[in-house]
Amino acid sequence: MPRLPLALAAVLACTACSGPVSSPEASMPGTPAATASGDTFRAAPAARPADAPQNVVLFIADGFGPTSATMGASAAEALGRDWTLGTGLIGASETSPSEGRVTDSAAGATAYSCGIKTYNGAIGVGPDKAPCRTLLEAAEAKGLSTGLVATSRITHATPASFAAHVEQRSQEAEIASQMITSGVDVMFGGGLGFFTGREDGRDLLAELRASGATVATDGAGFDALSSTPAVAIMAPSHLAYEVDRDETDQPSLAEMTTRAMDLLGEAAGARGFFLMVEASRIDHAGHGNDPVGHLHDILAYDEALAAALDWASENGNTLIVATADHETGGMSLGRDGIYAWDPQPLLDANASMERIAEQIAGGADPVAAVRDGLGFDSLEDGVAEAIRGAASSGDRAALSTLVRDLASEPAGIGWTTGGHTAVDVGLYAWGPGMERFRGRLTNDEVGRRLFAALGLTP
Template identity: 35%
Template sequence: MKNVFLRRKNILISAILILCIILSTLAFAQQDINDNENKVKNVILMIPDGMTIAHTTLARWYQGGEPLAMDELACGLVRTYSANNPITDSAPAATAYATGFKTQNRYLSIYPEMVSMPGVGQVEEKDFYKPIITILESAKRLGKSTGLVFTCQFPHATPAAFASHTDNRNDYESIAEQMVYNHVDVVLGGGYKYIDKNQRKDKEDLAGYLKQNGIFVTTNWQDAKNFFGQKIWGLFAQDAMHYDFDRKDAGEPSLAEMTQKAIQILSKNRNGFFLMIEGSQIDWASHANDPVGVVSEVLAFDKAVKVALDFAKSRDDTAIIIVPDHTNGGMTLGIGTTSIDSVLLNHFLKYIRRATRTAAGVEEILGNNKTDENIKKVVSQYYGIDNLTQDEINAIKNAPQGRLNYVLGPIISKRSYIGWTSNEHTGEEVVLYAYHPKDYIPRGVIENTEVCDYMAEILGIDLGSFNENAYISNIDLEEKGYNVSIDTSNPSNIQLVINKGSKKYIIPQNKNLVLEGSNQYKLKYVSVYIPSAKRFFVSSEIESLIK
């Protein structure tokens, strides 16, 4: 009887173990199903640069209290600090969204060497300045189409973070070259002069390179509207585009129109797409403390949000994330010691609603005709202000070129009871907005790096695998026994030179090319030179190429 009992006991234990395995397998299977349900083909990241709650409040009142298109998507807050400062600039802020890593101010999608903020992991010295693969670059490697839409010049910090790597966000010529050689499929915005051989210091014909690689290049919006191919760089201004209130006479498209065109082109790819859209000049208006510019650009951005949201809601494979990169200006509705009971809604809106140009637009209209009478006439015509003081007239007259908005903005703000604490970025959290067809969205207070983590998750991208051994530096190559040198004889074209036997391999900075005699090879990623550290980073498959 004892043996029978033991056999029954063993059978029962075995059955329990089998049941546990089955339940565990089912649980994992269910998790896989849930993960697959949350995945999408397309992600649209929208960045209203520098936008705060005060900005959206003012824009909402401007349109009669009607909700913004983005309002229904508000779901949390995002912490914006960089690796070395509680107040970030746009370069590390965009880097966090592009790579999932915090870096230091001025850096674009490279690891920092200076980390001083709590909770930010230290980087090993060998990885200082090393390029970090971006979500756009990863999406492209997976066969997705990629796009960047903005109203600034394309090498500016936010678009640049997704398709370039540098320790100097102001090195526009190098950044532009990297972005061109990164083969972004759709680029719509400003900055043609950075691909024009006649305007570049190094005389590189980047526009010609794009055309040779099957990309339609245009500066004309009508031509772009009529384009129905799959790759286009439409750069509709030599540098930055106009503010939305000022653009009509310039023949430039709106952010919403460019968004519509980008989606139309990118959605042709059955593998899906990644698209970043920036409301670039919300930030610039905030730097100038110009409330008219703020309203102009927030509403223009919100119209682009509606375009993207209409597209996403018409299908079940697209997610949208809307998130400012930082706050700017410390804008408030209410100023000084003014009694809250004495300021009515019309006091905030009176002059802003009358405005038909931003301060930057008014500067173009004034031109060189800055007589007292013409200043009073133009300011009255475009803002309805008829009581300029002599000090204000003198300030307008003496404003440096390109900086009149820093004078007119505060003049309008004072009369509109709108306060500002700064002409610079500030360090508060920003509002997170998100749409997902299955309502799988981040909530609560999150880090800016988690925005990238979320996008990678729903796209099914393992960013870690892309970053692992993606780049190798000249120092790494030397330690492995290669004969390596950096040729700086032409400052506009720094090159990494690798000698092996009778062969010499030349790797130009900012390109994805290797030259060996009359042979030319392409690398996965663009090569990056960091002058301050004398470090040259090259795509790691260079080793297999030169063996």
Template identity: 35%
Template sequence: MATTSDVTLTNDKHIPRNIIMVVADGMGPAYTTAYRNYADDPSTPAIETGILDEILVGNASTYPAAVSGYVTDSAAAATALATGVKSYNGAIGVDANKQPVESVLQRAKKLGMRTGVAVTSQINHATPASYLAHNESRKNYDAIADSFYDDKVNGHFVANVMLGGGTQYFVREDRNLVTAFTENGYQYVEAYDELASVPAGSDVIGLFAPVGLPAALDDENHHRLSYMTEHAIKHLENPEGFFLLVEASQVDWAGHANDIGSAMAEMDDMSVTVSYLHDYVAAHPDTLVVLTADHSTGGLTIGANGVYEWHPEYLRNMQSSVSSIAVNMVSEDSPAGYAEAQLGFTFEGDDTARVTDIAALPDFEARETALKAFLDEKTNTGWTTGGHTGVDVEVFAFGAGAHAFAGQLDNTDIAKTFFQYLEAK
């Protein structure tokens, strides 16, 4: 496997001024293939390639420290991606002995760069937390939120920009961290469009939901990650460079839920974000973007039940998530008609009768499960688990220094290479 010694710094063009790390949480290889088919133009004979096909450079192993076996959780994987150190499942920025280890974002801050995170989970969730904090357990959400304010790097807050969800962890009865940040010069926003009025170069905390953001299908902005990313960069740009973590957090959540409709919508939000970043790098060639997953979730299969078919056409026009449909259909005069409009395809055969029966189920969870099964049958989608799997994940990279991420890597190699680039600056 590659190590930092494999990185060749032959001239300054290989040393990025800015580093943007994109984590598509839970995005195993089946997700990228499924998205290519989902995004395909069915009016043409060929399946078109997309931005991910253009920037694929390699693969990475994802296993955690030996104490946790072969299948990682998001905390151990994020700690590896952020620090270059393998740790146990549940670890936030600490090694297997529960000792703090420095992240690449923290090193960037130490070197005078501006730093930030833009995520669709709560900002103190496992992945952003592993770049910003140190804690023995990912479940200690309040303590992790506190550390964003309390733990400094060279006397400065570790992140200049924090965008995502998590209000309930930052505005609590025992402590109001939002007030504390604003008293120290941060701009606070509660709605996406408020970001547009914040002067460029500001320190910003934006919390847009009590916990994670709404699912992409249900959010007022289906491409909220690309919007947050664009505004995060606006506030991070400076002569010394910046480090930005971007996380498409809810690819993972859709995988855990075995929800193919939401999985493709979250992948679409991520893909639009990467396309924006590709254009940004074209205009700012001293910027490096690396995209990978922390692990794969759900054991997604494109085709199931011995049938050699997959039908993404049933997903392309969805107007809301199956969770939202399961909540709202019971109050509709025609539950099946409502579901048909929200799912975005014309019912045929016994579809109407089946969905009418689903609407009559007594509780939300039963309706949601039945609607997901209905979509899985329509698309012929398979799942093997509601958890994670141990497969390798793809690595994508472009911009200054992207050559170092080609081939078969371990997830720790990504952070090790970032550290070398940061020191070379």
């Protein structure tokens, strides 16, 4: 079966870079990833533990804090369905970067991918900006199959931190260039804009096909994927929020997870595989203080986790670890001294704030877009007038605040920030080796224990 070339640490020589962080030799196809001094990332493996799993799946729910977990559990109860995360809570991850206490996704993901703390914005590099050996690269070097799944652009901070090395997360064109030679057997997500129509004229999808990969750009192509290397980049930017997703156009996170595990399991056999799955858009909804997008993506995340556990139950010898890189939004269940929280208004809604804004920008009646998107029968005259006024004046901030409050207040939800917070995030684990993740661990320690679970070293 064809396989993409082994991972490299490409030279960071682009207009957005301050200088190279790896040796010139690393830019040659087929060269193993290297540090700035030229030493390869192929460190000797650690002794394989007796309880070592054959496969490891790491779920990262971007922006998913403890309140998000309670929100999801309440909604699952209201829907009469299982809450899978509730079966695996085993500890907590402390999320600070190397400087300060509040991380971004790049530093947070690099802590898990490399087992080190680094600065905000860093993708697969340490505080000294030298490339760090990632768990995916170490697994590849050992002969395991590897995969990345995300509902964001596949070049976004979290997936990028496992398969690329750049000084700043904004260098997504360079990240895409590195990812296509990273050796990853499965890549599912969005971000077509960084693979085709590039300023440098390269068509990275054509290069992937030439290397032997099967490439899909829509749901139908995804459904046809049957062997590795398999790449599905199914949106110009991020994939849709779950509440907005067209089932005929984009697969769910659960479908992508199951397909990735099937493909990797078949390709790897007894060698095993490592897969990272990111529920990316939980974070985006947190930034936008959008409780509808946040909740529906949380439920989609839990469904994906349930699908992975079903696969592990059927196939065996698979460790599943789930955590987050940080919390986003500072969300509360209960607000303004009112002792109430009800998920039903959010479950009744059928559009994210992003989709409502797109509809209004596309010429839809703003009052109808808000009313229907949030599942209301009607809006009070004063509210409708305020929506029309904000929309007609082009005051996007005012309109966003109106929609946020209309969505949040009936559910009893409050927000404290449009950014990240320093709160610890939950740590969940199932399967062989799960005990090593018990307790409160720093995020870099979680990363090192993921390496150890496969008998690897950072």
